[in-house]
Amino acid sequence: MKKSGAGKIILIILVIALVITVAALLMPVALIGGIGAIWYFTKKKPDTKKRNISVAVVTVGLLGTIFITPAVFKGNNNTSTTTASSTIATSSSSSKTKESSSTSSSKLETTTESSSKTEESTKPTTQNDGPEYTEESNAAFATAFMNALNQSLADNGANVSVTVQYYGDNLIYVIVPQDFKYETNVNLQKLADTVLDAKENYFNNWAIENGYDLGYTNPPNLYLKSEDDTTLAEESGVLNKKMKLKVDNS
Incomplete structure (x- = not known):
């Protein structure tokens, strides 16, 4: 019975994770599709009700794109980074027994400096990626x-x-x-x-x-x-x- 209950809990967690991931992927699609629908139901085939629905879809897509999508993929990136860091730490620990104390200290400083540079390079930029609107x-x-x-x-x-x-x-x-x-x-x-x-x-x-x-x-x-x-x-x-x-x- 305990194993069956644990299995259900794991299955529920997996389903929730899958739903969140799918939602994160669909939010940008909903945003772009909603914008197109607003234009269509405003200019091509005017329909106030459908236009309002499209506005709601754009709102949901925008909020999802801002909050859900980055959160999901940031979590995945953090997981990958943690795994890579663990691998590096294990490799360093194994090689430490084969090297002298001074060599290990030098490698530790190099690794720390490299990790610091990697962290700085992955920080999000806030620069304008397009031309200035003049x-x-x-x-x-x-x-x-x-x-x-x-x-x-x-x-x-x-x-x-x-x-x-x-x-x-x-x-x-x-x-x-x-x-x-x-x-x-x-x-x-x-x-x-x-x-x-x-x-x-x-x-x-x-x-x-x-x-x-x-x-x-x-x-x-x-x-x-x-x-x-x-x-x-x-x-x-x-x-x-x-x-x-x-x-x-x-």
Whole structure:
């Protein structure tokens, strides 16, 4: 009976470890797939419910990628390091009986110095792995985003076009036809939110394709304007980004 109980405990532990490992592998997939789904259900086949589900999937994937995946693989790396260290210690102990006291001391110092260098080389870096996002970068993104928006409008049969202008390295203006200035607050808010979602999703894909490090590169802030330069809405917030209306057509 005791052996059977021990076997069950071992089996449960193995199953839990397997589930955690699989989850760690799937979290980055969920993050990337969720981002694609948000874009699809926002632009290609608008569906608010499915878009919200996709947002939830991205959130879970992001949190998992940040917390679960590194923890699992860091644990595996630590295990490998411990095993290697034990092997080195055993080998050193065996050879110690064959060498003089001065030679053993010299080898110990060399091993300690080597281990210290190895530990420093495996420390995570915090440097930017991509180019700096400059004013020229912002100009290139503004042009690409404008082309994508107008192509999407044309594909959906809309007989309108927009203009996207940049300002410095952290602002873009999406300029819509003048008639939108007189839309109700509800319609303006929907338009502004849609453009914000499109900007966020498109920037992530564009930045990756152009080699920018998303850990150090943020999308430019968005202003929605009419053709007479009236600001209809502007982006606010850092973590919880949203568009705040600047006109009142209630």
